[in-house]
Amino acid sequence: MDALTHLLSGPHAQRAFALRVVMDPPWSIDVQDRAPLTLIAILSGEASLVTERVRVSLKPGDIAIVRGPEPYRLADDPEREGLVVIHPGQVCTTQGGDHVSISMAQGVRTWGNSPTGTTTMLIGTYESDAQIGTVVAAALPAVAVIPAGHVDEALMRLLRDEISVDAPGQGGVVDRLLDVLLVHALRGWAREHPESASGWLAAARDPLVSDALRLLHDAPDAPWTIESLAQQLTVSRATLAHRFRTSVGEPPMTYLTSWRMLLAGELLSDPRRTTADIAQQVGYGSPFALSTAFKRHHGVSPTEYRRHRQTPLATRADGPKPTLEPRRSSTSC
Template sequence: MDVLAGLLDGPRARGAFLLRMVMEPPWSVRIEDRAPLCLMCVTRGEAWIVPGDGGEAIHLRPGDVAIARGPDPYTAAGDPATAPRALIGPGGVCHTLEGEPLAQSMRLGVRTWGNASDGATTMLIGTYQMDGEVSRRLLDALPGLLHLPAGAWNGPLMPVLDDEISRDEPGQSVVLDRVLDLVLIAVLRAWFSRPGAEAPGWYRAMADPSVGHALRLLQNDPAQPWTVASLATACGVSRAGLARRFTDLVGEPPMAYLTGWRLALAADLLRGSDATVEAVARKVGYSGSFALSTAFKRVRGVSPQEYRAGGHQAPKPDSLPEPQHSSR
């Protein structure tokens, strides 16, 4: 498993928010849902994404894709000069700027929402709602808003997502989660591989024979009692040489990288499973719950139990449309 695969393998979409938005100008929607990541693709017409920090707006045409990294707000609009007419908050809660609910009045069908069923612009939107800590290293490597034109990435799965998003079949949410994951992987590979890309050190380091091998070993077997010496032996290089080159390419020493990876895995397991702290500790390479708790609190400022207790969000009313289930 390479590093990108490892970062994407843990916090896969689980009940991701997926929507087809159909709009007729003038339109503008302010998004303040604080979701960690949202992927948007225009399939018809055009749209603008305006970051909330005053950064440069991006223009999306058919086949273009954008990723907005939370929790910062942004606006999607037919024209960047159009003032927002709707606001989407945490949990998909949608209302006018005056607070009037819009979820039902703008429902156009299964996972379809907008102001006109035959609107000039159609966007596919996929939002990861859970802040999976395994992906934090990945999210930190992304800009607040990225844009890939249609010709800059290979998007054969986008028509699949477009076809599946409005279906109401058994197991449909799982199908959509997996298709969204595949689309996201395709976009991120294209983003990091584009000419002149400022890819993170861990991504560039994968091409190095010794450091890339070391990264794969740490990713694949974090529970192993690794030392720099044992890692160097497994890679067939000297201890000093591996430590120096790893730090130069990745930006941190091998054991610091391993600690971060172990704690990220532990964080994801704490929020995504019912495993005991003891079991989580041993799974990620700590001798027991005390050792994990000490490291976890030192790095994250809270104990594993406190972190787990704060990991769940209550569902919100008046949210954007969920599937309209059939009676079969």
């Protein structure tokens, strides 16, 4: 199972926040939601995406993938200051703090300052690492732009149509379509920037490394060592270590630890799973061994991590105070 296959099958591929945004000039949105990853697809019109280090112009058919948690701005003019702010938990306010979720609602999962704006975007936000996976996000730059023509626009239209329909199962279909669009965007970016791809995304350049990743992904519970992995691939330990580090940017066993910790984090989102069960599934001999490795990697114990993941993002200590305005998935922020 490669990382993209895992993205489509894992629990982190569920309940992502997706909506259609429709805007007429002047408009500017300061995104301060601290989400680990957001996909922006331009259907019509143009938009400027501005971060502290990057400024890009997006045209119809373009897709941008933005890594968090740093803020960014979307606007009709790159110099325009933010008129609306998106906080953690997708709480939307003016710069003065007035809520605008209801006033800017334009229908089912549709939000903006005009029902027929000249700029239409699809925005999909993965609001936690458990949804997208740090292994997926870490392979990308802060902003990855996939120009029109590198991803089939039929996928964007299909997601647009599903977002706009209030029908049974819509949430699940939107999640799946968003994931598929993200996978195609990641493929498109890797094809266009083979020299910039890192982590698992760069492994396709080296068949040996690709095979090594497949073994680690498929059997994270196996008692892997650099020796046993090299033996399985019928190469020397030195050859495997050198080529793996050159492609992925870290040694095989370091990568395996990160992969195990990603899986453990996902499994902790299921309250039915015990620490002992999770430890066995990700290759640790005891809950204590898992807890020690998990705390070293994440900085918190599995119990603390589970508690944090079950707390809504908008109510965490590093986000804004809880809003009295209910979250309404059928409309918008």
